[in-house]
Amino acid sequence: MKSPIRIAVTGATGQICYNLLYRIAAGDMFGNDQPVILQLHDITDAQPMFDGIVMELYDCAFPLLTEIITTDNSEVAFNDVDIALLVGARPRGENMERKDLLAANGPIFIEQGRAINAVAKRSVKVLVVGNPANTNAYITMKNAPDIDPNNFSAMLRLDHNRALSQVALKLRVPVADVKKMIIWGNHSTTQFPDLSHATVGNNKVTSLLKDSAWIENHFIPVVQKRGAAIIEARRGKSSAASAANAIINHMQDWVFGTAEDNWVSMGVPSNNSYGIPNGVIYSFPVTCQNGQYKIVQGLDLSQLDKERMHNSYQELIAEQEAIKHLLTA
Ligand code: NAD
Ligand code: LMR
DSSP states (O other): OOOOEEEEEESTTSHHHHHHHHHHHHTTTTOTTOOEEEEEEOOGGGGGGHHHHHHHHHHTTOTTEEEEEEESOHHHHTTTOSEEEEOOSOOOOTTOOGGGGHHHHHHHHHHHHHHHHHHSOTTOEEEEOSSSHHHHHHHHHHTOTTSOGGGEEEOOHHHHHHHHHHHHHHHTOOGGGEEOOEEEBOSSTTOEEEOTTOEETTEEHHHHHOOHHHIIIIIHHHHHTHHHHHHHHTTTOOOOHHHHHHHHHHHHHHHHOOOTTOOEEEEEEOOSGGGOOTTOEEEEEEEEETTEEEEOOOOOOOHHHHHHHHHHHHHHHHHHHHTHHHHHO
């Protein structure tokens, strides 16, 4: 048996985590030969909620679950962790944009970045889910200067999965056959869901669709606005099961690698790829191997694609400007 890995999860009494913790403990994220120690964090007021969560974790009798730690102390939660899943943050309600959460949620990631810097393993892989995810990942990374910036990521995988499913439903093909989807930019309505490189078998999705109106009038806006559609349909609650599933997909691909003929979308610090300046946490198509991701290079982009990508970049810069005071405090 392998030795256990330590996984910190914040916001662990929230609704995403109720869909996530049991799947991690069952082996869905790191495989059924990998024991796990769950280091669960939530705010002080939420601590009583851990009683039920922990009872249920034990009642599943998961063979891989070696230990459960619950705490309201970030340094206890991140102590020596291999993986940090930063879910804890306020969700938006109806008629809010994700960036409206910056003032409430930004400070959380200052404190958590500092705690990761102080006590996590130097090789820790960090995924920020709490919204607005890209800028919160940026805040976390900036507050953990002793950890390689390439170890910080923001979750765009839910958008990526949404895009795959829209194409699979339209073409009536299995979703696993749709490859090379891209979400560029911010986890917001300025993101650019781009199917122009996507394939099904040996065919380009665009040539199978032969329907540019569907791409412009259905595909792009549906993916961009899916979060709000879910909130409306769930009477104010944001996506939880699909978000938890995307967290599992993101970490699994990052750790174990992507398939040879495919890529996935991850929010990662730019390295000047596609004209997006260094350091901005921006969603790119990436391939993963040996626990490292690489931004896919050399894709052809039209003028309109570039404008859409730039628009999302501008929004990220505006978000960074809005939290600048938090970084210098
Ligand atoms: P939730 O309200 O059910 O749970 C949030 C949890 O965060 C709560 O348990 C709360 O106590 C905790 N929390 C609040 N302040 C905290 C702090 N200072 N430190 C640690 N924990 C704190 O919300 P949820 O539905 O689980 O969503 C969590 C976040 O994930 C939200 O910001 C939501 O918008 C975001 N989200 C992102 C994506 C994505 O694709 N990136 C998808 C879905 C949801
Ligand atoms: C989502 O995309 O479902 C989440 O980011 C929640 C939201 O606020 O849209």
